Amino acid sequence: MTAGQRKSAHLSGSPTATTLMLLASLTTGACAARAAATVAQPPFVLSECLALLDDDPSDVDDYVSSHMATGNERAIGHCRAIADVMTGDALAGAEQLDHLAHEAARHEAGADDDSTEERANVAADAARAWFAAAMPGKAADAAGYGLTLTPESIVLLLLKDRALLQLDQPQTVIRDLTPLADNPLLAAETHRLKAMAEVQTNALTQAKTDIEQSLALEPDDTTSLLERGIIRQRLNNPEGARSDWEKVVSLEPDSHEADLARQDLTVLASDPDALPPSDATGHASVASLPPDAH
Known part of the structure; x- marks a missing residue:
């Protein structure tokens, strides 16, 4: 090929080594930019x-x-x-x-x-x-x-036992939770749930002990206060029950627990010896579920 032919070929677009290197560089740069964008994405x-x-x-x-x-x-x-x-x-x-x-x-x-x-x-x-x-x-x-x-998950055990309590198996719940009496992990929830099971089995003295232990750890827990009011009412302490239910309404006036406490207070005012409706329906057993922890 003469010098003129080489020049003509170059002008007509035939790639030279320099051109190929430039294209390769551009391609590599584009790929790098895309990779950088991907890495930057959280x-x-x-x-x-x-x-x-x-x-x-x-x-x-x-x-x-x-x-x-x-x-x-x-x-x-x-x-x-x-x-x-x-x-x-x-x-x-x-x-x-x-x-x-x-x-x-x-x-x-x-x-x-x-x-x-x-x-x-x-x-x-x-x-x-x-x-x-x-x-x-x-x-x-x-x-x-x-x-x-x-x-060994206490969270899962409490979730299972809460379900069993709603399925009217309180004896199983008590059997599961009794060995956890001295375990500090989720102790307030454990004693609260055990007290609810004991109320269902009419073991009111033990239920009172467990709900007091729960409230010692979480004094303003409205579910425990609602439950203690039920226990106090059934143990012939209407004034104590009224105090607990009024505190529930005061602490969380817009909550489901407050609605139940108002129902209990209404019944208490009309008939101090009547069984609280939250106890009769089992609604007081619907408490907050334990958090994500093992």
């Missing part, structure tokens, strides 16, 4: 997603779509299911949480998103969701399954 964090639920559960989908989801399918499903419960679809959320709890590990052993402990935590949330769906039998099953994963 990862999905379950605790951050769950924190949104306190403000607006509907923000969960926006959070998920704006974060990297790779490798976090279980965590995303967990957060979305809790959002379903909190936005009114408790049944769908409970079913999804139960599925996640039972789902076998899909990644390498010990991965954070499918460990035994993580699945037990999901089982606890599934039990809470079944409570929200008014299905205590399912709640008992979910908590019971969680206990097969982490047998």
Whole structure:
């Protein structure tokens, strides 16, 4: 090829070594820019997603779509299911949480998103969701399954026993909780739940002891105050019962417990010897569920 032919070829667009190097450099730079953008994108964090639920559960989908989801399918499903419960679809959320709890590990052993402990935590949330769906039998099953994963979990035991109490099995609850009498973990909740079971079995003296122990740890817990009022009324202490129920109304006037306390106060005013309606219906047994802890 003559010098003129080489010049003509260059002008017609045939790539030279310099041109190829420039193209390679541009391609490499574009890939690096895309990689940098990916790295800069924050990862999905379950605790951050769950924190949104306190403000607006509907923000969960926006959070998920704006974060990297790779490798976090279980965590995303967990957060979305809790959002379903909190936005009114408790049944769908409970079913999804139960599925996640039972789902076998899909990644390498010990991965954070499918460990035994993580699945037990999901089982606890599934039990809470079944409570929200008014299905205590399912709640008992979910908590019971969680206990097969982490047998020493007091949270799961309390969730299971709360369900059993709603299923009219107070003797089992008392048998489960009696060995925890000196355990400081979730002690207030343990004594409160045990007192409720003892009221159901008419063991009022022991129920009084347990509810006093619960209130010694959490003096302003409205569920315990409501229950102590019931126990006091049944032990012929109407003035003590009135004091407890009035305190419930004072502490949390817009709560479900306050509504029950008002009912009890109305009955007490009309007939001091009558059984409190919250005791007769079992509504006083619906207390706050234990937190996420093992």
